[in-house]
Amino acid sequence: MKNILSVLLITIFxxxxxxxxxxxxxxxxxxxxxxxxxxxxxxxxxxxxxxxxLTEAVFVGKSDENREIWALEINNKLTGNKxxxxxxxxxxxxxxxxxxxxxxxxxxxDYLLKNYKINPEIKKLxxxxxxxxxxxxxxxxxxxxxxxxxxxxxxxxxxxPKDDDRDGLFDEDFADDLDGDGNICQMRKKDPFGKYKTDxxxxxxxxxxxxxxxxxxxxxxxxxxxxDNDGQINEDSEGYVDGNRNWGYxxxxxxxxxxxxxxxxxxxxxxAIGNYLNERPNILVVYAFHNTGGMxxxxxxxxxxxxxxxxxxxxxxxxxxxxxxxxxxxxxxxxWKDLYTTYGxxxxxxxxxxxxxxxxxxLFKSEDETYSNEPENKKEDEGFSFRENTxxxxxxxxxxxxxxxxxxxKDWTPYKHPVYGDIEIGGWVKLSSRLPHTxxxxxxxxxxxxxxxxxxxxxxxxxxxxxxxKKLESNLYQVRVRLVNSKIIPTMCYYAIxxxxxxxxxxxxxxxxxxxxxxxxxxxxxxNKVNYKEYKPEVQFLTIPGNDKVEFQFxxxxxxxxxxxxxxxxxxxxxxxxxxK
Ligand SMILES: [Ca+2]
Ligand SMILES: [Ca+2]
Ligand SMILES: [Ca+2]
Ligand SMILES: [Ca+2]
Ligand SMILES: [Zn+2]
Numbered sequence: 001m002k003n004i005l006s007v008l009l010i011t012i013f014x015x016x017x018x019x020x021x022x023x024x025x026x027x028x029x030x031x032x033x034x035x036x037x038x039x040x041x042x043x044x045x046x047x048x049x050x051x052x053x054l055t056e057a058v059f060v061g062k063s064d065e066n067r068e069i070w071a072l073e074i075n076n077k078l079t080g081n082k083x084x085x086x087x088x089x090x091x092x093x094x095x096x097x098x099x100x101x102x103x104x105x106x107x108x109x110d111y112l113l114k115n116y117k118i119n120p121e122i123k124k125l126x127x128x129x130x131x132x133x134x135x136x137x138x139x140x141x142x143x144x145x146x147x148x149x150x151x152x153x154x155x156x157x158x159x160x161p162k163d164d165d166r167d168g169l170f171d172e173d174f175a176d177d178l179d180g181d182g183n184i185c186q187m188r189k190k191d192p193f194g195k196y197k198t199d200x201x202x203x204x205x206x207x208x209x210x211x212x213x214x215x216x217x218x219x220x221x222x223x224x225x226x227x228d229n230d231g232q233i234n235e236d237s238e239g240y241v242d243g244n245r246n247w248g249y250x251x252x253x254x255x256x257x258x259x260x261x262x263x264x265x266x267x268x269x270x271x272a273i274g275n276y277l278n279e280r281p282n283i284l285v286v287y288a289f290h291n292t293g294g295m296x297x298x299x300x301x302x303x304x305x306x307x308x309x310x311x312x313x314x315x316x317x318x319x320x321x322x323x324x325x326x327x328x329x330x331x332x333x334x335x336w337k338d339l340y341t342t343y344g345x346x347x348x349x350x351x352x353x354x355x356x357x358x359x360x361x362x363l364f365k366s367e368d369e370t371y372s373n374e375p376e377n378k379k380e381d382e383g384f385s386f387r388e389n390t391x392x393x394x395x396x397x398x399x400x401x402x403x404x405x406x407x408x409x410k411d412w413t414p415y416k417h418p419v420y421g422d423i424e425i426g427g428w429v430k431l432s433s434r435l436p437h438t439x440x441x442x443x444x445x446x447x448x449x450x451x452x453x454x455x456x457x458x459x460x461x462x463x464x465x466x467x468x469x470k471k472l473e474s475n476l477y478q479v480r481v482r483l484v485n486s487k488i489i490p491t492m493c494y495y496a497i498x499x500x501x502x503x504x505x506x507x508x509x510x511x512x513x514x515x516x517x518x519x520x521x522x523x524x525x526x527x528n529k530v531n532y533k534e535y536k537p538e539v540q541f542l543t544i545p546g547n548d549k550v551e552f553q554f555x556x557x558x559x560x561x562x563x564x565x566x567x568x569x570x571x572x573x574x575x576x577x578x579x580x581k
Contacts, residue, residue, distance in 0.1 A: 029110040031442050034099055034431075037067065037143040040135050043106055044072045051113045053077070054126065060134060061272020064159045067139040069269050071276065072109050074131035082130035085572050086459035086489075087283035089356070090452055091134040091273075094243045094288065094346060096141015096155040100363055100435050100444060101289035105135040107445035108452055125456050132280060137273060138243050145430075149177030151184040151222060152433040157239035157259060158246070158267045164236040167228070174237040175224040178415060179425050185410050186427035187220035189420055194218035202394045204412065204426070223425055225418055233419070244290075244345050246270045249352045250302060251344035260344050277354060281502065284459055284489065284570040286350040286358040287452045292434040294330040294365035296323045296451065299351045299358050301335045301342040309494035315357055315546060318488050319458065323451035329365055355496030355570070357455070357489060361448055364436055369408075371398035400432075404439075408432035458488040460571040462544060464564060466578045472555075477580050480522060481507065481552045481564055485544040491571035492543040505568035507540040507552065514558035514580065522551040544571070556580065 025035075025042040027050040035043060048057040054076055060069040075082045090108055092101025112131070115122040136142045140159040148155070154175065161170035175184045188196075188206070194215035196206040209215050224234040242259030251257075251264040265271040277283060298316045300306050308316075320332035333339060335347070342348075347358035372395065400408040412426030436444050468480040485491060491505050509516050519537035523529045530553045533540060542550050556562060559580045567573040 027110075028114045029106055031103060031107055031445050032438050034146070034435075034438070034441075035102065035106065035135075036146050037136065037139055040102055040106065040142075041068065041070050044070045044135070047072055047109055047113060051116075054113060054116060055109075058276075060276045061269060063139045063269040064267060065140040065143075067143060069134065069137070069139050069272060072133045072135070074109065074112055074126060074133070076127045079127045080572070083280070083282050085128065085130045085282060086285070086570055087130045087132060087280055087356075088285045088287075088452070088456045088459065089132040089134075089277070089280070089283045089350070090287045090289070091137050092289035093135070093142055094137040095290055096138040096157070097145045097150065097153060098156075098289075098291040098363070098434065099142055099145060100291060100441065101361075102135040102142065103441060104289045104361070104363065104445045104448045105133050108449040109133050109135075111446075111449055112453075121457075122453075125453065128461070129456055129459055130280075130282065131456075132276075132283065134273065134276075137269065139269065141243075144238070149175075149182050149184050150430045151175075152428065152430060152435065154184060155238065156242065158241045158243050158261075158269070160239055160241045160261065160267065162239050162241065164240060165230070165232065167230055167236075169228055169236065171236055171238055173224075173227040173230075173232070173235050175222045175234045176227070178223050178225070178417070179413065181410065181429075183410060183429040184223045185425050185429065187223055187415075187417065187420065187423050187425055188217045188412065189220055189423045191215060191218040199390060199394070202390075202397060204397060204409065205390050205393050207390050220420055220423065241267060243267050243270050245342060247344045247346050247349035248274065249344065249349040250300075250305060257343040264344060274349075277350065281354070282570050283350070283354055283356050284493075285455050286347060286354075286356045287361055287455065288346055288350075288359070289361045289363055289448065291363045292366070293362040294327075294367075295339070295360075295362040296320050296327070296330055296332045297335045297339060297347075297360040297362060298332070299335060299347050301345045301348045303336050303341065305348065305352065306334075306336070309498065311490070311545065312357075312494045315489055315493070316359075319357065319455045320359065322454045323359070323361075326451045326454060327447040329368070330362075335360065351493075351495065352499075353501070355493050355501045357493060359455075361451065363444060363448060364434060366396060366433060367392065368436070368440070369396045369399040369403075371395060371402050404437045407437065455489075458546075460485045460489055460491045460544065460546070460568075461487050462491065462566065462568070462571050462574050464566060464574045464576050466564065466576060469578070469580070475557055475559060476517070477556045477559075479554045479556055479562070479578070479580075480525075481554070482549055483507070483542070483544055483551075483566055483574070484549045485546060485571070488546040490543060490545045490548075491568045497543060502569055504541040504543050505566065505571065507542060508565040508567070509538045509554065509556070509562060510565070511558070511560060511562040513560040514556050514562050517555040517557050519552060519554035522553040525551060528553075543568075 145155040197216040199205040241261040248264035412424040465482040516538035520532035
């Protein structure tokens with residue numbers, strides 16, 4: 001009996017401890033660690049459980065490898081249902097390796113919720129908008145990036161097998177963790193004819209030889225062997241379909257845009273998120289987080305879609321320039337012009353189809369990894385580049401040695417390779433180069449979440465005044481209505497107006513004993529110039545620019561209660577009743 005009991009206890013203990021992710025997720029969330037895919041879903045559910053009145057955990061759909069994609073939605077039901085408010089959508093990690101993007105989204109959620117009762121500004125923002133948050137878009141990518149051996153740029157794409165080298169086999173030759181340390185590092189071989197030599201100041205760094213100099217090393221690429229024995233090493237890993245080139249707007253086939261997939265929305269999870277967005281037409285602000293480079297990028301992703309309307313640019317500039325100041329060192333840039341051209345990307349879709357002001361946040365600058373008493377922003381601007389120079393590498397190695405004690409770089413170590421013979425394996429490890437060390441994560445997630453919070457504070461806030469009511473005859477009244485938007489973001493973006501993406505805002509007037517005789521936009525209240533609407537004057541169409549107003553003048557016959565009903569797809573609704581007597 002005693003034995004059976006102890007076996008039972010051990011079994012229960014094993015079951016409890018095997019569900020280790022549950023133990024790693026506590027509310028408020030911690031940001032001194034990176035959450036695994038499973039823990040992100042746990043975190044969404046835990047936030048929902050801790051704040052049941054303000055949140056909903058929504059199943060979005062499944063991925064190509066059948067993993068679940070979840071959203072956390074934040075909304076105060078007491079101030080209205082979600083669709084009746086401006087929608088703010090935030091996601092991250094559409095590129096599987098860009099994992100800290102998810103931490104920004106989780107932090108944003110956790111921060112709004114934990115401050116709701118104690119910070120009046122946050123309370124106002126929660127009460128005002130509906131928030132749609134998908135911390136990790138590429139759930140397969142995140143799962144494999146964290147679980148498998150990788151380097152910092154691997155597992156970016158979706159898990160849709162593609163035959164990259166056209167040999168009839170699909171995803172048959174990934175890189176290999178030859179020394180079994182969980183990282184895919186670099187391979188180098190001693191070679192007097194090599195194109196590299198050891199840096200005289202820093203033996204871990206190699207520099208390109210100049211003409212006439214003697215070489216020392218040949219670089220052999222990422223750690224790996226020829227898995228399918230076709231004479232090439234690491235030539236066909238996962239995909240390649242890039243989730244951020246697979247959206248059904250300005251999409252181009254693979255021969256124009258590498259990684260675009262066979263057709264738009266061929267990614268199972270991408271299509272699910274497309275449907276999810278389509279069911280939430282109130283979304284007006286989008287932030288999608290990536291790494292790396294320290295940038296806030298605005299649309300468009302390709303020149304064909306520019307120039308944007310100057311009024312839209314002014315909104316982007318306001319939000320982007322504030323973000324630039326909130327996150328020191330980050331640059332607010334235009335995607336196609338300042339970075340490179342992309343087709344079928346997510347934010348072009350959310351701007352071009354949904355009419356939402358859309359940004360990409362490129363998190364993390366490796367230049368922040370300093371070992372220096374010189375403030376980072378005082379240093380000479382080297383311009384941003386994905387390829388680092390050796391001086392930056394050396395500085396980062398000092399940071400690695402003195403600040404994080406060797407966590408980011410694997411020293412070069414001899415290895416016997418089946419093809420190359422005696423080589424060395426070493427270099428930057430998986431959780432380096434594009435991600436902050438966890439001690440710097442808190443700062444990154446807070447500042448970037450604050451950039452989103454600023455944008456959320458600028459969604460339209462519409463109020464209505466009924467003024468200048470005059471009795472003209474016994475049963476005829478002049479009534480003026482003013483609709484004011486006190487925030488930067490207009491009730492409809494100018495691109496959406498131009499392309500007629502969806503109906504404009506509507507002002508409807510009705511009452512039991514009244515008839516709207518005439519009405520239209522009051523273009524000049526001093527000269528009394530009204531642009532009368534010929535038919536159905538009781539229904540008026542409008543949009544309200546940011547920090548601006550639109551005024552109407554009506555002639556109404558009859559008396560009694562009149563209802564003025566303003567309704568906007570993205571800016572909510574305002575209803576007022578006025579008694580004509
Ligand atoms: Ca192949
Ligand atoms: Ca492949
Ligand atoms: Ca091969
Ligand atoms: Ca092959
Ligand atoms: Zn990315």
